[in-house]
Amino acid sequence: GNSVTQMEGPVTLSEEAFLTINCTYTATGYPSLFWYVQYPGEGLQLLLKATKADDKGSNKGFEATYRKETTSFHLEKGSVQVSDSAVYFCALGDAGNMLTFGGGTRLMVKP
């Protein structure tokens, strides 16, 4: 079956530091890949997505590239802000409309 593995948190960074959150997946076929962000007490918001190999999703300074050869979709941001503090979920969507989530990574950015 499908699975998503992402690095455990919490990840604690100082403001303006570089961020990488690793995500790897196992899937049959050609899934779509997503990063979602969850702020405290709220639901999930789509951060970015990529639907095929070598696609790069980007939004609000965050980027992730769909790497089929390494089955990865690592999230990066060049300079984090305190307001980026949240929980980030990597997810995989298959042809059957099912989303499989990674365990989530909590990011804490200190001023």
Place this chain on the structure above:
Amino acid sequence: GAVVSQHPSWVICKSGTSVKIECRSLDFQATTMFWYRQFPKQSLMLMATSNEGSKATYEQGVEKDKFLINHASLTLSTLTVTSAHPEDSSFYICSARVGDHGYTFGSGTRLTVV
């Protein structure tokens, strides 16, 4: 963009009572709605998939008689937690498929059973 409105955002109920959570698609028709449960500091676990006009499909280990899902229209799906107990306290989130590669989520409902 496609929006799913989820209510209530939080609810406290007494043990043994039932609680209904609603998810409405505001500007699109949601043929399929997904219901997730999230424990503190954990990921989302899919509970069930509901399709408009038919019975929901429950994931293994989810009690269908306890978590009643109704999807009677293309814009409304409901989850009813029946005879709630403290162990049912959790964060419940609905999600709908949008287009070919998108999903939109409700804002979640925090249920506390006392």
